[in-house]
Amino acid sequence: MLTITSTAFAPNGPIPKDHTCEGDDRSPPLAFASVPPGTQSLALIVDDPDAPDPRAPKRTWVHWVVYNLPPATTALSAGAELPPGALAGKNDWGRDVYGGPCPPIGRHRYFHKLYALDMILPDLGTPTKAELERAMEGHVLEEAHLVGTYEKAA
Known part of the structure; x- marks a missing residue:
């Protein structure tokens, strides 16, 4: 089964400041394992379904x-x-490029979603998440998720 992990944070654990807008805003280290046979490419989407406020989310922010x-x-x-x-x-x-967690209020969840695809996608330019998801339709062999959390310092 496809997996995605990080040495920077545990599943459902806090993402270190280095990987956020309050730090160096650099992507966290990620490791992929158990890529299924027949995989031709991988895709990665990192997003926050808790924007702007986890108590009243209105949209998913793509990172x-x-x-x-x-x-x-x-x-x-x-x-x-x-x-x-x-x-x-x-x-x-x-x-x-990667844009790290920068929640305006509260502790947000950040989903790191890895997809194993049965094809190499054509050059889509710089697709949005929605455009990439449409291109992946019918080609996902497996997917794996890693969730981290972040809340800005007071």
């Missing part, structure tokens, strides 16, 4: 969109450049 990661990719180090062949999509800041 990172990556696709066409080679299936042999077993890890992305903290702040890593993407491996050759991997492409980045657009987050909700309009950028094609």
Whole structure:
């Protein structure tokens, strides 16, 4: 079964400040394992379903969109450049790079979603999360989730 883990935080645990807007805003280290046979590429979406306030969420804020990661990719180090062949999509800041947690209020959850796909996707330019999800439809072999949390310092 496909897995995604991080040495920076435990499942459902707090994401360290280094990986947020209050720190260096660099992506956390991520490790991938048990990629299923037949996988041609991996995709990664990091989002926050608790925006803007976890007590009254109104939207899901997208922090990172990556696709066409080679299936042999077993890890992305903290702040890593993407491996050759991997492409980045657009987050909700309009950028094609990782944007760390920066919640305006309360403790938010950040879902790191890894998808094993049965194809290499065409170059989609810098797709949004929704555009990438549409392109992946019918091609997801397995998916794995890692959730971290973050609340800004008072």
